[in-house]
Amino acid sequence: GQNIDQPTEMTATEGAIVQINCTYQTSGFNGLFWYQQHAGEAPTFLSYNVLDGLEEKGRFSSFLSRSKGYSYLLLKELQMKDSASYLCAVSANTDKLIFGTGTRLQVFP
Amino acid sequence: DGGITQSPKYLFRKEGQNVTLSCEQNLNHDAMYWYRQDPGQGLRLIYYSQIVNDFQKGDIAEGYSVSREKKESFPLTVTSAQKNPTAFYLCASTPGLRSGEKLFFGSGTQLSVL
Numbered sequence: 715g716q717n718i719d720q721p722t723e724m725t726a727t728e729g730a731i732v733q734i735n736c737t738y739q740t741s742g743f744n745g746l747f748w749y750q751q752h753a754g755e756a757p758t759f760l761s762y763n764v765l766d767g768l769e770e771k772g773r774f775s776s777f778l779s780r781s782k783g784y785s786y787l788l789l790k791e792l793q794m795k796d797s798a799s800y801l802c803a804v805s806a807n808t809d810k811l812i813f814g815t816g817t818r819l820q821v822f823p
Numbered sequence: 824d825g826g827i828t829q830s831p832k833y834l835f836r837k838e839g840q841n842v843t844l845s846c847e848q849n850l851n852h853d854a855m856y857w858y859r860q861d862p863g864q865g866l867r868l869i870y871y872s873q874i875v876n877d878f879q880k881g882d883i884a885e886g887y888s889v890s891r892e893k894k895e896s897f898p899l900t901v902t903s904a905q906k907n908p909t910a911f912y913l914c915a916s917t918p919g920l921r922s923g924e925k926l927f928f929g930s931g932t933q934l935s936v937l
Contacts, residue, residue: 756928
């Protein structure tokens with residue numbers, strides 16, 4: 715079967731660093747996406763990993779280990795506007811993108 | 824401006840009524856998708872289409888129907904058979920997931936039952 719697991723909720727303080735983990739079990743693997751979604755809005759693309767290792771993009775970085783079925787999204791220098799849900803999604807040798815349930819991040823002053 | 828447009832933003836359905844959600848894209852993407860999102864939940868796939876005049880059921884297709892008569896358009900009908908239709912509906916498109924392309928999302932339609 716296909717399964718993607720993420721923590722349901724996380725909290726952090728403005729200016730801090732937070733790591734959101736994602737583990738997956740899928741039949742095949744093409745790549746892993748991270749999306750950000752503010753309440754009532756469409757998801758917006760953050761990152762895409764297909765090879766093992768760390769991809770850095772400004773304050774956001776994403777890591778992938780294909781052998782462990784594991785990824786994380788790292789957010790540095792947290793800002794209040796980073797309060798949102800973060801969705802992990804896997805493309806698994808099909809024409810579909812499988813989403814986890816999302817991690818709701820709350821950033822406090 | 825290229826993009827993907829969903830309408831309406833808010834929609835209300837009466838008991839026993841069918842309603843249709845519109846999704847149009849001018850990105851020249853082959854693949855289009857409909858997802859449903861319930862409060863505090865992730866996205867669940869309803870239907871998807873890789874090519875005109877062809878579409879496949881996703882994980883929760885019961886109570887829904889779609890058509891793909893034009894490349895640009897992928898409307899979703901929520902039928903009276905869908906007993907719990909209240910949710911946020913998202914349409915998306917991509918040139919192709921297998922080639923590593925991301926999904927582009929519309930702004931969503933919030934459907935509520937009167």
